[in-house]
Amino acid sequence: MPSPSAAVTASLAPVFEPGFFSSGPVHVALAVGGIVAIVSAAVGVFTVIRGQSFAGHSLADIGTAGGSAAVWAGVSTIFGLVAFNVVAAGVMELIGIRRPRGRDLATGIVLGASLGLAALFLYEDTISSSTTGATVTVLFGSIFTLAPGTTTIVAVLGAVSIALLALLYRPLLLSSLSYDLAAARGIPVRLVGGGFLLALALAVSLSAVTIGAILSTALLIGPAAVAERLTRRPARAIAVAAAVGIGSVWIGTLIAYDSTVWLGGESLPVSFCIVGLVFVAYLASGLIARALPERRLERRPGARDALALPEVD
Amino acid sequence: MGSDADASRPSPPIGAPSATNTVLELDDVSVSLGGRTVLEDVSFSLEAGEFCGLIGSNGAGKTTLLRLVLGLVTPARGTVRTPLGGRGPKIGYVPQKISLEPDMPLRARDLVALGLDGHRLGPGRRGPAQRAAVDEMLEAVGAARFAEARVGNLSGGEQQRVMIAHALISRPRLLLLDEPLANLDIRAGQEVVRLLAHIAAEQHIGILLSAHDMNPLLPVMDRILYLAAGRAVSGSTDEVVSTETLSRLYGQRVEVIRTHGRVIVVAGTDAADPTHDF
Numbered sequence: 001m002p003s004p005s006a007a008v009t010a011s012l013a014p015v016f017e018p019g020f021f022s023s024g025p026v027h028v029a030l031a032v033g034g035i036v037a038i039v040s041a042a043v044g045v046f047t048v049i050r051g052q053s054f055a056g057h058s059l060a061d062i063g064t065a066g067g068s069a070a071v072w073a074g075v076s077t078i079f080g081l082v083a084f085n086v087v088a089a090g091v092m093e094l095i096g097i098r099r100p101r102g103r104d105l106a107t108g109i110v111l112g113a114s115l116g117l118a119a120l121f122l123y124e125d126t127i128s129s130s131t132t133g134a135t136v137t138v139l140f141g142s143i144f145t146l147a148p149g150t151t152t153i154v155a156v157l158g159a160v161s162i163a164l165l166a167l168l169y170r171p172l173l174l175s176s177l178s179y180d181l182a183a184a185r186g187i188p189v190r191l192v193g194g195g196f197l198l199a200l201a202l203a204v205s206l207s208a209v210t211i212g213a214i215l216s217t218a219l220l221i222g223p224a225a226v227a228e229r230l231t232r233r234p235a236r237a238i239a240v241a242a243a244v245g246i247g248s249v250w251i252g253t254l255i256a257y258d259s260t261v262w263l264g265g266e267s268l269p270v271s272f273c274i275v276g277l278v279f280v281a282y283l284a285s286g287l288i289a290r291a292l293p294e295r296r297l298e299r300r301p302g303a304r305d306a307l308a309l310p311e312v313d
Numbered sequence: 314m315g316s317d318a319d320a321s322r323p324s325p326p327i328g329a330p331s332a333t334n335t336v337l338e339l340d341d342v343s344v345s346l347g348g349r350t351v352l353e354d355v356s357f358s359l360e361a362g363e364f365c366g367l368i369g370s371n372g373a374g375k376t377t378l379l380r381l382v383l384g385l386v387t388p389a390r391g392t393v394r395t396p397l398g399g400r401g402p403k404i405g406y407v408p409q410k411i412s413l414e415p416d417m418p419l420r421a422r423d424l425v426a427l428g429l430d431g432h433r434l435g436p437g438r439r440g441p442a443q444r445a446a447v448d449e450m451l452e453a454v455g456a457a458r459f460a461e462a463r464v465g466n467l468s469g470g471e472q473q474r475v476m477i478a479h480a481l482i483s484r485p486r487l488l489l490l491d492e493p494l495a496n497l498d499i500r501a502g503q504e505v506v507r508l509l510a511h512i513a514a515e516q517h518i519g520i521l522l523s524a525h526d527m528n529p530l531l532p533v534m535d536r537i538l539y540l541a542a543g544r545a546v547s548g549s550t551d552e553v554v555s556t557e558t559l560s561r562l563y564g565q566r567v568e569v570i571r572t573h574g575r576v577i578v579v580a581g582t583d584a585a586d587p588t589h590d591f
Contacts, residue, residue: 049417167434173419174431178408184383185432228416232463235436237418 017258029143029253029270031151036210037219037245039158042165043203044224044245045237046196050176055092055197056220058107059204062088062114063213066205067138068121072128077138078153081208085201088114093194141212141271143253154206161202168195173234210249211271219245222278229289248277334360335396336487336519337382342391344377351377354391355545357538359519361486364510365547366530367523369540375523376409378540379489382521395487405480405518409491413465413472421467421475422447422460428479450478454508470501474508481512488512490522494529502529509533527554528575554578 020026047056063081070080088110095106125134137145165172175182175189182189207216227240252274260267337359344352352374359365369375380386381393383406395404405428413419425447430437439447451457456474459467464475473493480488490509494502510533513520524530527537531550538547539554541562546553553559554576556569566581 045418049414049419051412051414166436169436170427170431170433173423174427177413177424177427178411180380180383180385180408181406181411182431183385184404184406187432228418232418232420232461233423234418 015258016254017261020254020257023257024148025144025146026253026257028146028148028151030250032146032154033143033210033249033253033274034246035151035154035158036206037223037249038242039161039203040207040216040219041223041227041241041245042162042238043199044220044222045227045234045241046165046172046176047200047220048224048228049173049234050196052103052196052200053217053221054104055107056200056204057217058092058111059085059088059201060208060213060216060220061111061118063205063208063216064138065114065118065121067208067213068118068125068134071125071134071138072121076147076150076153077142078150078157078205078209081205081213082157082202084114085205086198089197089201090194093190093197137212139212139214140269141208141210141215143210143270144256146209150209154209157202158206161199161206164195164199164202168192168199172196211274215271215275218275218278219249222275222282223248226278226281226285229285230292244278244281248274248281252277334362335394336361337521338392338394338396339381340392340394342381342388342393344374344381344386345389346377346386350389351543352381352540352545353543355540356391357545357547359487359521359536361519362513362517363535364513364520364530364533365522365536365538366527366534367521367538367540368525368527368530369523370525373540374543375540376491378538378545379406379491379521379523382487382489403483403485403487405483405485405488407473407476407480407488407490407493409493409495411472411476415463415465417463417465419464420461421456421464421471422451424464424475425450425456425460425478425482428482446482450482451475453512454478454481455504468501469496470498470504473497473501473505477505477508477512481516481518485518487519487521490520492523492525494524494526499529506530506533531574531576556581 044056047053063085066080066082066084067077068080069084070077073080092103092106092110095109122135122138125138171182171187171192174185175187175192179189182192204216204220207219210216211219223241223244224237226244227237231237231240253270255273255277256268256270259273335358337357339355339357342352342355343350355378367375367378377386381388382395383404384393426439426443428450429443429446430439448457448460451460454474454477456471456478459471464472467475477488477490477493480490488509493505493509497505506529509520509522512518521538522530527534527550534550536547537550537553538545539559539562541559542564544562546558546562554569556567559567559569559578560581568579568581570577570579
C-alpha cells in the first residue's frame with residue numbers, strides 16, 4: 001500500500017513535472033523571482049500612488065542599455081542594470097523639477113539618450129559571435145540561467161530598496177499628495193523624492209534580471225494596479241501586490257518549466273508566462289472589485305452631516 | 314521663515330494688539346519672484362480666534378503670501394513672524410491642489426493620521442491614542458461618516474473637510490487655506506465656511522483663507538486682507554471694502570456696489586478720476 005505522501009506526490013505529478021523541485025536552476029529562479037516580486041510590489045504601489053509609472057517604465061527601458069553594456073563589457077548583466085538605472089535616476093532627479101510635467105520631460109530626455117546607448121551596445125553584442133544571445137537575455141530575461149551567486153546580490157539590493165521605502169514611508173505618502181504641504185511640514189521633499197527614485201531604480205534592475213528589461217514594468221505596475229483595486233490602505237496594498245507578484249512569478253515559472261514536457265521539447269518563455277499571469281490577475285481584479293461590497297459600504301449610513309453647525313445667514 | 318529673535322525688528326504699529334495673542338505678523342514685507350515684485354510693503358497681523366479673508370483676483374499674490382507665511386518663499390525685505398511658541402507644526406495648511414487619484418489606496422482616516430506624523434521617518438505604528446485623536450478630529454469636521462472611504466472618491470467638499478482635519482490634528486494656532494472654496498458648489502462652500510468659523514471661535518485658532526470672491530465669507534470674516542497688484546490693505550470689511558480704499562489700492566477708479574447683502578467690485582466709469590495720490 002503506498003504511503004499518503006506518495007499518493008499526494010502522484011496526484012500532483014501532472015502539475016509538477018519531474019525534476020521541478022530538484023532542479024538547481026529552478027531553485028534559483030524561485031528564490032530570485034520571489035524576492036524580485038516582493039520588492040517590485042512594494043515599490044510599485046508607491047510608483048502608482050505618486051503617478052510615476054512613466055519613470056518606472058523609462059528606467060526599465062534604460063536598463064536595456066545597462067544590461068547590453070554589461071554583456072559587451074563581459075560582466076554580469078545585473079551590474080550594468082543597477083549602474084545605469086541608479087545613474088539615470090540621479091540625472092532625472094537633477095534635471096527634473098517639482099511639477100509633474102517637468103518630471104516627465106526630464107524622464108523623457110534621459111530615456112531618449114539611454115535608448116541610443118542601448119542601440120549601440122545591442123548592435124555591438126549582436127555582431128560579436130560570443131554574445132549573440134545577449135539581446136534576448138537582456139530584453140526578455142534569463143530566470144533559468146541565473147548564476148547561483150545572483151541570489152545573494154538580488155537579496156542584498158532588494159533589502160536596500162525595501163529599507164529605503166520603509167524609512168521614507170510616511171514623508172513619501174505626504175509629499176505624493178502635495179509638494180507644498182510636505183515642504184511646509186519641514187520634509188526635504190527633493191531628498192525624499194530622490195530616495196524613492198533610487199529604490200525604484202533598484203527594483204526595476206532586479207525585475208529586469210528576472211523577466212527582462214523591457215518587461216520589468218509589468219511586475220512593477222501590474223501587481224500594484226491589482227492591489228489598488230482591491231484594497232483601500234497603503235500597507236494592505238503592498239501586501240496584496242506582493243502576493244500577486246509572487247503568485248505570478250512562481251506559477252509562471254512552473255508553467256514555463258512544465259511546458260517543456262507538454263510541448264515535447266519546445267517551451268514557453270518564462271517571461272511570457274509571468275507577464276501573462278499578471279495581466280490575467282489584473283482582469284480578474286476588475287471583476288472581483290465589482291463584486292466586493294466594500295465600495296458601497298464605504299460610507300456609514302446616517303444623517304447627511306453629523307455635525308450640527310449654527311446657520312450664519 | 315522670518316527671524317523671530319532679532320532686536321532689529323521694528324516696533325509694532327500703534328494700536329497693534331498685544332504680542333501674546335498674535336499668531337501672525339508681517340512687517341513691510343516685499344517678495345520678488347524671478348525679478349518680478351509679487352508683493353510690496355505688506356503689513357498685517359492676525360490674532361488667535363480671528364477669521365481673516367485673503368481676497369484678490371488671480372495673480373494678485375494670494376498663494377505667494379501663504380507660501381511666505383509657511384516659509385516656502387523668502388521675503389526680499391521685511392519680516393514675517395509667527396510667534397506661536399511650542400514645538401511641532403504650529404501652522405496648519407490646506408493647499409489649493411492635492412493630487413488624489415480616485416483609486417489611490419488611502420482612506421480619509423489615513424490622510425488625517427498623516428497630519429499627526431507624516432513628517433516622521435519609518436512606516437510607524439499608531440496606537441489607540443493616535444486612533445482616538447483621528448476619530449475625534451474626523452468627528453469635529455463632520456467627516457466621520459466617510460472616514461473609511463478612499464479620499465480620491467470623495468466629493469470636493471468632503472475632501473476639504475478631510476484636509477482641514479489633516480491640518481488641525483497637530484493642534485496649530487494658525488490655519489492657512491488656499492482657495493478652499495474654488496471647486497465647491499455654493500452649498501458645500503457655505504458648509505466649509507461655517508465649519509471654519511466654528512473652529513476659529515471654538516479652538517481659538519487664527520484663520521487666513523484665500524478666495525477670489527469675498528461674498529461667501531462676508532458673514533464670518535473678522536478682518537479682510539485685500540491684495541491687488543502685489544499691494545495690500547487690511548482692516549475690517551467695512552473699512553477695506555469701500556470705493557475710496559479699493560480705488561487707492563488698485564490705482565484706478567473702482568466702485569464698490571452693495572446689494573442684497575452682497576458686495577460687487579467693478580471698474581469705475583470715470584477713468585480720469587485723480588485717485589493716484591498714494
